[in-house]
Amino acid sequence: MILLNPGPVTLSEPVRRALLQPDLCHRESEFSELQDEIRRRLLAVYGLAPECWSAVLLTGSGTAAVEAMLSSLMPPDGELLFLENGVYGERMRQIAAVHGIAHQSLTHPWQAPIDLSRLAATLEGRPRITHVAAVHHETTTGRLNALAEIGALCKRLGRGLFVDTVSSFGAEALDLEDWGVTACAATANKCLHGVPGVSFVIVRRDGLPRPDVPPRTVYLDLARYARQQDGGGTPFTPSVQVFYALAEALREMEDDGGWRARRTLYAERMALVHTGFTALGIAPFIPVEDASVVLHAYYLPNGIGYPQLHDRLKQHGFVIYAGQADLAPIMFRISTMGAIASRDLEGLVRAVEGVVGSTDG
Numbered sequence: 126m127i128l129l130n131p132g133p134v135t136l137s138e139p140v141r142r143a144l145l146q147p148d149l150c151h152r153e154s155e156f157s158e159l160q161d162e163i164r165r166r167l168l169a170v171y172g173l174a175p176e177c178w179s180a181v182l183l184t185g186s187g188t189a190a191v192e193a194m195l196s197s198l199m200p201p202d203g204e205l206l207f208l209e210n211g212v213y214g215e216r217m218r219q220i221a222a223v224h225g226i227a228h229q230s231l232t233h234p235w236q237a238p239i240d241l242s243r244l245a246a247t248l249e250g251r252p253r254i255t256h257v258a259a260v261h262h263e264t265t266t267g268r269l270n271a272l273a274e275i276g277a278l279c280k281r282l283g284r285g286l287f288v289d290t291v292s293s294f295g296a297e298a299l300d301l302e303d304w305g306v307t308a309c310a311a312t313a314n315k316c317l318h319g320v321p322g323v324s325f326v327i328v329r330r331d332g333l334p335r336p337d338v339p340p341r342t343v344y345l346d347l348a349r350y351a352r353q354q355d356g357g358g359t360p361f362t363p364s365v366q367v368f369y370a371l372a373e374a375l376r377e378m379e380d381d382g383g384w385r386a387r388r389t390l391y392a393e394r395m396a397l398v399h400t401g402f403t404a405l406g407i408a409p410f411i412p413v414e415d416a417s418v419v420l421h422a423y424y425l426p427n428g429i430g431y432p433q434l435h436d437r438l439k440q441h442g443f444v445i446y447a448g449q450a451d452l453a454p455i456m457f458r459i460s461t462m463g464a465i466a467s468r469d470l471e472g473l474v475r476a477v478e479g480v481v482g483s484t485d486g
């Protein structure tokens with residue numbers, strides 16, 4: 126089966142085999158070495174200096190990392206401004222509400238870009254806001270939000286910036302230093318091509334709370350993970366096998382040329398799908414130049430419902446992805462992540478052509 130959903134991804138054989146390495150106790154030195162290697166490699170993906178930045182590993186999905194970032198790094202007296210144009214911005218707001226973090230939101234229609242002048246006006250008009258939270262790649266629609274511009278604004282107006290980079294880390298440009306990012310959250314099983322079960326937060330060391338600040342959560346207390354992982358330990362039982370697979374996936378990525386090579390590869394894959402779909406009259410949901418290389422959303426072809434398209438393509442060995450919430454009846458999504466080949470995507474286009482053709486007239 127070829128997975129064209131935005132994670133978990135089709136695994137490479139070396140990553141799959143990495144799951145079968147020797148059993149390991151997480152209190153032994155072999156685990157510390159494995160954990161150190163992953164933390165070092167995660168920072169190296171975007172060339173971050175370990176003196177200034179910490180990659181903190183968690184056992185949990187991407188949402189666990191996002192929740193750990195917001196609940197652990199927001200100061201008790203801080204106020205957070207969310208930039209929402211999809212499901213994942215909305216989810217961050219729900220996290221703040223659950224943890225009793227003071228917040229407000231700039232909501233946008235889901236097909237719209239983030240309104241930078243509204244952001245500037247809001248920050249200028251409300252000095253109480255200490256931090257902004259944004260989604261880099263809003264997987265709901267495939268939009269790559271203008272993080273460099275958002276970051277520049279936050280920097281100029283002296284606000285911290287938290288970013289959900291769950292579906293962009295490893296495949297899109299991400300300049301945490303230059304863009305003034307305080308922390309970002311991501312996961313093993315999207316653009317990094319690992320196995321689901323490990324996620325992480327990359328945080329400026331000076332953005333970690335002081336030890337006397339009481340945590341809002343036990344399991345997701347990032348400061349505690351950061352302290353213990355710096356000493357080679359970790360607070361709770363990690364998913365050891367998934368760590369093995371992530372280390373292998375990161376080695377593979379470096380051998381393949383890092384995030385830039387991955388971005389180029391995804392862009393080629395996306396161009397192939399896009400050209401094929403355009404010829405079939407299937408239209409993109411947002412302008413292609415606004416979309417990431419990681420995922421594109423398309424309008425369902427005339428007269429074909431998502432379940433029909435999904436089921437027919439699955440018979441051909443392809444798993445596509447539905448639209449979320451209000452977009453479910455009109456949209457489908459294709460992701461380029463994972464160990465897939467161009468010929469797989471050519472096969473997808475042919476299979477879609479078969480479905481569209483068979484329902485014509």
Ligand SMILES: *Cc1c(COP(=O)(O)O)cnc(C)c1O
Pocket residue numbers: 131132186187188189191213260262263264289290291292312
């Ligand atoms: C996939 C995704 C998440 C979280 O996913 P999990 O299912 O918790 O791993 C968060 N944000 C974005 C932008 C995503 O694409």
